[in-house]
Amino acid sequence: MKQIDTVNAVGHVLAHDLTQIIPGQYKGARFRKGHIVRQEDIPVLLSMGKEHLYILELEEGMLHENDAALRLAALCQGANMRQSPVKEGKIELTAEIDGLLRVDSARLLAVNEIDELMIATRRGNTAVKQGDKLCGTRVIPLVIREEKLRRAEQAVGDKPILELLPFRLRTAAIVTTGSEVASGRIEDRFTPVLVDKLAAFGIRVIFHETVGDGLETICAAIARARTAKPDLILCTGGMSVDPDDNTPGAIAKSGAGIVTYGAPVLPGAMLLVGYYDDGTPVLGLPGCVMYAKATVFDLVLPRLAAGVRLERRDLTVLGEGGLCLGCEVCHYPVCPFGK
Secondary structure, three states, rough: OOOEEEHHOOEEEOOOOOEEOOOOOOOEEEEEEOOOOOOOOOOOHHHHOOEEEEEEEEOOEEEEEHHHHHHHHHOOOOOEEEEEOOEEOOEEEOOOOOOEEOHHHHHHHHHHHHEEEEEEEEOOEEEOOOOOOEEEEOOOOOOEHHHHHHHHHHHHOOOOOOOOEEEEOOEEEEEOOHHHHHHOOOOHHHHHHHHHHHHOOEEEEEEEEEOOOHHHHHHHHHHHHHHOOOEEEEEEEEOOOOOOOHHHHHHOOOEEEEEEOOOOOEEEEEEEEEEEEOOEEEEEEEOOHHHHHHHOHHHHHHHOOOOOOOOOHHHHHHOOOOOOOOOOOOOOOOOOOOO
């Protein structure tokens, strides 16, 4: 620290908090430690009786926390994000659109392993709303060696750690299977659930057909669904290993390339994910999606809605955290499921 005349303090960094007292109105820190003195601050400081200040002298190769925070936040910020003003070395990013937040976990870890730097984010591959907080970044000390920021920048490279993708899919087709539903013996309770879940992502249903359990019957219905050119095709029912559950076979016979049949998630182990040559995704949804509040479908739908192609590993990594605890009052997505 160094003492200097207040009138000469512009551009210098305060070494401690400065308290202002206005009788009957205010008492508190008027200027915080780390504040960079501006020209307009001088009259205020003098009115507080501060004719001299203790300031920090930055050695060569050192950065003030605010300057370092700006560089750290730049490593995270991608398109569709808004940056908060820097305050005491901390910056937050918020969403400018509804969309899917993606986090590059490996590069995030690489930065957080550097001493005196930190980035805390929401969980990746989750849906966010406009205005939602995405991450907070800051440096730990008041001043930090610039070399640490350079190491972080080298570890991250040219692409931001965070990515916020807009929801792109707009239409869906639903093929409801089951002779008991097709014959009218029981009410179709599955389709309304899907309509609501899809609508939450701006996806409307443009085709719906209810058919029996036959392999060829289901396959033909899928073919008719494809002629409507939806962005997504969903087949419900008939997804278990019972002999008369033909939906998986019908999806495969319809020409879809199967990414996976089965996922390490409960509820939702019998999920099927496939794609047609034109890139249209097709899912076989197990019955749990109809009655359980949160299932594997809720975990993958945000990615599908954002146009992200699912690979087998995207499903297999869901095993840790893929067990729904079946709470009496469901708080999903504010819970461990899928995390």
